[in-house]
Amino acid sequence: MSAHRAGFAALVGRPNVGKSTLLNALVGEKVSIVTPRPQTTRHRIVGLVNLPEAQIAFVDTPGLHEGGRRALNRAMNRTAAAALVDADVVVFMIEALRFNAEDEAVLRRIRESGRPVIAVVNKVDLAKPRDRLLPFIAELAARHTFLAIVPVSARREDNLEALRRAIVEALPESPPLYHADDRTDRDLKFRIAEIVREKLFLELNQEVPYGVAVEVEAMREEEGQQVVSAVIWVDREGQKPIVIGAQGSRLKRVGTSARREIVALLGGRCHLDLWVKVRENWADNAQALRTLGLEG
Numbered sequence: 001m002s003a004h005r006a007g008f009a010a011l012v013g014r015p016n017v018g019k020s021t022l023l024n025a026l027v028g029e030k031v032s033i034v035t036p037r038p039q040t041t042r043h044r045i046v047g048l049v050n051l052p053e054a055q056i057a058f059v060d061t062p063g064l065h066e067g068g069r070r071a072l073n074r075a076m077n078r079t080a081a082a083a084l085v086d087a088d089v090v091v092f093m094i095e096a097l098r099f100n101a102e103d104e105a106v107l108r109r110i111r112e113s114g115r116p117v118i119a120v121v122n123k124v125d126l127a128k129p130r131d132r133l134l135p136f137i138a139e140l141a142a143r144h145t146f147l148a149i150v151p152v153s154a155r156r157e158d159n160l161e162a163l164r165r166a167i168v169e170a171l172p173e174s175p176p177l178y179h180a181d182d183r184t185d186r187d188l189k190f191r192i193a194e195i196v197r198e199k200l201f202l203e204l205n206q207e208v209p210y211g212v213a214v215e216v217e218a219m220r221e222e223e224g225q226q227v228v229s230a231v232i233w234v235d236r237e238g239q240k241p242i243v244i245g246a247q248g249s250r251l252k253r254v255g256t257s258a259r260r261e262i263v264a265l266l267g268g269r270c271h272l273d274l275w276v277k278v279r280e281n282w283a284d285n286a287q288a289l290r291t292l293g294l295e296g
Helices: 019-027 071-084 100-114 130-141 161-169 188-203 237-243 247-266 286-291
Strands: 005-012 046-050 053-060 089-095 117-122 148-149 212-222 226-236 269-279
Touching: 005 019, 005 100, 005 161, 005 269, 019 046, 019 053, 053 117, 053 148, 053 161, 071 100, 089 100, 089 161, 089 247, 117 161, 117 237, 130 148, 148 161, 188 212, 188 226, 188 247, 226 237, 226 247, 237 247, 237 269
Parallel strands: 005 053, 005 089, 089 117, 117 148, 226 269
Antiparallel strands: 046 053, 212 226
16 A cells, blocks of 8 residues: 655646635635635635545645735735745646746746646636647646646536646655644634635725725624624725725625625524724735734
């Protein structure tokens, strides 16, 4: 019988290539929030896949990006870069039939890390014309010596078993790094805050979501249900009425949608209190970033 393998597989790519969708599909439950907006993921999030022969600790990272001028953007890039260094194998994600300057910049970072790399070509279900897919993969293979190139559809969960096999082969022999029942390294407060932030991202337009952060201040059990108090931080006074909406309508929609998902996560009843507060320029404030679990 072969030895057990375990290690870290960092999901790395430019923003919005589907890293969080892939992580959730591989883990089999939602451990990382997903929205159509780039730069939704801000933290390093570990999702765990336990197999008889291996444990894969997938690391979802913020999309590596250029041009962000705020301390938050720099912190997100540092988080993604640190995941590269710590990884046993890097999973480099790109979109089918699309390889641009941002992808090349990410691949350059990966080359500099010296880590072994598996390329994942995502969204193959949307690739048109289909006869361009094989030439595209051949062009990708010429860019770097990958351990494997695996075409997948994270959204439809197509070809994920082939990806798991390729990753397991790249991991070192090791006992499990986490408990077999764990699905993520993140606690309930973090996951609830992220659920609320996801609903805000889906509700808000233009630049407002990027000035929003969520912090769960308290959780307690009361009369057979969890009572959760969360603060939505905005970085300008003018954003507060936008988040709340006319007569509280937007905040109510966010709360209703988030509560539904939190109940499923907790497996029981939940009362969710949401408060909107201003913390001027929190995304450029090192102390605020540390409070929110982001590197300052």
